[in-house]
Amino acid sequence: MGDLSVVQAMRYASAGGKRLRAFLVLxxxxxxxxxxxxAIWPAAAVEALHAYSLVHDDLPCMDDDDLRRGLPTVHVQWDQATAVLAGDALQTLAFELLARPECSPDATVRADLVLGLARAVGAQGMVRGQALDIAAETAPEPLTLEQITELQAGKTxxxxxxxxxxxxVLARADSAPLRAYAQALGLAFQIADDILDVTGDEETAGKRLQKDEKAGKATFVSLLGLDGARARAAELIEQAHVALDSYGDEAETLRQAARFVIARQS
Amino acid sequence: MGDLSVVQAMRYASAGGKRLRAFLVLxxxxxxxxxxxxAIWPAAAVEALHAYSLVHDDLPCMDDDDLRRGLPTVHVQWDQATAVLAGDALQTLAFELLARPECSPDATVRADLVLGLARAVGAQGMVRGQALDIAAETAPEPLTLEQITELQAGKTxxxxxxxxxxxxVLARADSAPLRAYAQALGLAFQIADDILDVTGDEETAGKRLQKDEKAGKATFVSLLGLDGARARAAELIEQAHVALDSYGDEAETLRQAARFVIARQS
Known part of the structure; x- marks a missing residue:
């Protein structure tokens, strides 16, 4: 029956990208x-999960994107059936990687990682954000700042x-400071995405831009203006820095990452 | 932003069905x-996982089915985007249910259940079977008996x-006898499906029939004939019974289930 395109597509969809999520794990x-x-096991898991979400998000019935990370999207390179199956199997792979003994010798940690990831990406997390995003396209009124913030908290x-x-979680230590850091970082990341959508260059970004504007969708830029959005992102990066105080100088790389998130061009 | 259709669709797709997989867990x-x-936690998990696979399998780019369990399929009742997201979230839900402490007080058991499910349904398991099934549609030659057996071992x-x-697994006991039972049962189940596809009634079955024949796909019936397929299924049920010997009279319900699998009309 020859080589399976679904496995090729999984590999293709997992290549490239900024690896922000893997970086945060490591x-x-x-x-x-x-x-x-x-740490490489949960890092690989979150990148597989993220790749699944991109492959399905790019489908014609969803965002209908033909370009991702500078290459044709999976359903363009292969077909929609392969894209659905490759995304499905990438999600499965994420949970498999977390449940493997190599991920942690402590089974409680492995089960906690699985439970946390499932809650982050299921119908109360990422998929909820994606569903709100799709519902917004046909909503009679553009979303408010509060609604967009809720949507993005789920989606990314x-x-x-x-x-x-x-x-x-791997060390069974208190995760509250890093969660506060990530909440500010995640929102700043999305505001930077909205800014990039307006000011960026498609070749550098590796994906289609100005899609939200064309679709008449409310974004942080349409609601706050370009300067307002930049100021809000900078404020969030400051919050992210403060959340790292208890880690002292050791957290310098995470501080740099926060600055990178709003300075990036892709 | 109103009630989310993705959550309604998840509930809709999880209703009905024979509950064979939940029955086997319980x-x-x-x-x-x-x-x-x-046991209700892994039983619910496997039904969520199975529902995800049906919702995605029914998509226009996959088997393109409009009827399932006697009702319109999710992409017909809502739309394709909702079907993709509801399937995605049902898969996530399966892993969430297994990782919850209610599933087992022993975290090693929870992690083992997650790992086993991921291996059963990912690119080496169910998705592999689905991909082989799609590849078979455009293959120059119909599949052989050996290839169909391999495909079905993955797919169902x-x-x-x-x-x-x-x-x-929940009791941390030897799973070999019940795995042997299930392997024979699973193959008999699929042969019975192929027989039902030819001899069954759509209203009773609750799904479209004669699809394989119309598509010119090889099935156990096209390869073995109707009588040959029935004989092979009966042989497998006998094997399934033998695998249960060490459980004695206690396994009578599982023996009845095996007989039901080849006698069923839906």
């Missing part, structure tokens, strides 16, 4: 004394928070 | 002294095996 693990050989925030909490 | 748990209050067999192994 860096917060390092802060808590967890070895990279162990929950997975970023899970990633930053992975370090303390 | 009955094998009972055989191993696990209380129903505990792996999840049925996981369900029957759940009882011993």
């Amino acid at each position: 860096e917060t693990a390092r802060l808590h004394g967890i070895a990279p050989e162990q 925030g929950a997975l970023i928070e899970w990633s930053a909490a992975a370090g303390p | 009955e094998t748990a009972r055989l191993h002294g696990i209380a129903p209050e505990q 067999g792996a999840l049925i095996e996981w369900s029957a192994a759940a009882g011993p």
